[in-house]
Amino acid sequence: MNAISRFMIAGAALALAGCSALPGANLGGTFTAESYLGASIEGGDFNSALAREYQALAARSATKEVNWMDATAYVAKSQQAAMGGADPWTDAELGVVAQAGLYDELVSTVAAHRAARPAECAKAQAMWDQYLESLTATSGACLNTDDALAMLQEALAACRGVSGDFVVYFGFDRSDLTAAGRQVIEQVVEALKSYSAPLVSVVGHTDTVGSVAYNQRLSERRANTVANAILARAKAEGLTPPTITTAGRSELELAVPTPDNVREPRNRRATIAISQ
Structure with a gap:
C-alpha cells in the first residue's frame, strides 16, 4: 500500500472509526505496521507469546476495524514484549474506569502463573488491554x-x-459464543477424542440481574448453545456425537456470590463436564 493511501486510511481511522487513539499510537507507525502484521515471532516463553498476542490485536484493529492508528499502538506493545516485556495498560492511561479490582487480579494472576502457562497468561494480559480499549469506544462502536x-x-x-470442568463465559444477557468461548469448544472436542463413549454434561448459569424465571430461560439457552456447538464441532472432526445432557440453574449457583441485580461476568457461564 502506498504512502498516500496509508495516510488517508490513518486519517479516516482517526476521524471516523469511533474509537479513541490508544497509548503509543502514532501516525508514523501506520507506514510500517502492515509489514509487521505478517512477521513471524518465535519462542515459547511468556514475552514471545505476549508479542504474538499483541500482534494479533494489531491485525484485528487494522483489518477488521480498519483502524491503523490503534493498530500501531498494539504493534508497539508487541515489539516491546519481543524485546523483553510490556506492561498491561492501566485505567488511568486510557482515561476509563474498569471493573473494580480487576487490574490487581490480572497482575497477580499473570505474575503467579506466567512461567507455567506462558501462552495462556499472555492471552490474559492482551485481553485486559482489549477490554480497556472497549471502554474507550463510543456506544456501539468497535468492541x-x-x-x-x-x-x-x-x-x-x-x-x-x-x-476440572471447562467453562464458557457469556456477555451480559447473551447466549451466543464469544471467540474465547469457541476456543473452549475446540478444547472440549479435543478432550473427547480420548474417550470411547463420552458423556457430556452442560449446565448454564447467569448473574443476578433479572428475575429467577427469566434467568432460568437464559441459563438454558446458554447450555443449549454450548451443547449444539460441541455437537457441530465433533461432527466436523469426524467424531461420533457424544451423549450430552443440558440443564439451566438460573442465578441459583453463583461462581462469585453477589447481591441481587449485580452484573458479574464470572457468573455468566456454562460449565462442561466430561465423563465415561
Whole structure:
C-alpha cells in the first residue's frame, strides 16, 4: 500500500472509526505496521507469546476495524514484549474506569502463573488491554465491552489453570459464543477424542440481574448453545456425537456470590463436564 493511501486510511481511522487513539499510537507507525502484521515471532516463553498476542490485536484493529492508528499502538506493545516485556495498560492511561479490582487480579494472576502457562497468561494480559480499549469506544462502536470482558475472564481462568470442568463465559444477557468461548469448544472436542463413549454434561448459569424465571430461560439457552456447538464441532472432526445432557440453574449457583441485580461476568457461564 502506498504512502498516500496509508495516510488517508490513518486519517479516516482517526476521524471516523469511533474509537479513541490508544497509548503509543502514532501516525508514523501506520507506514510500517502492515509489514509487521505478517512477521513471524518465535519462542515459547511468556514475552514471545505476549508479542504474538499483541500482534494479533494489531491485525484485528487494522483489518477488521480498519483502524491503523490503534493498530500501531498494539504493534508497539508487541515489539516491546519481543524485546523483553510490556506492561498491561492501566485505567488511568486510557482515561476509563474498569471493573473494580480487576487490574490487581490480572497482575497477580499473570505474575503467579506466567512461567507455567506462558501462552495462556499472555492471552490474559492482551485481553485486559482489549477490554480497556472497549471502554474507550463510543456506544456501539468497535468492541462490545461485555464480550471483551467475557473473553478476559475466559483467558484469566486459563492462565490460572482452573482444573476440572471447562467453562464458557457469556456477555451480559447473551447466549451466543464469544471467540474465547469457541476456543473452549475446540478444547472440549479435543478432550473427547480420548474417550470411547463420552458423556457430556452442560449446565448454564447467569448473574443476578433479572428475575429467577427469566434467568432460568437464559441459563438454558446458554447450555443449549454450548451443547449444539460441541455437537457441530465433533461432527466436523469426524467424531461420533457424544451423549450430552443440558440443564439451566438460573442465578441459583453463583461462581462469585453477589447481591441481587449485580452484573458479574464470572457468573455468566456454562460449565462442561466430561465423563465415561
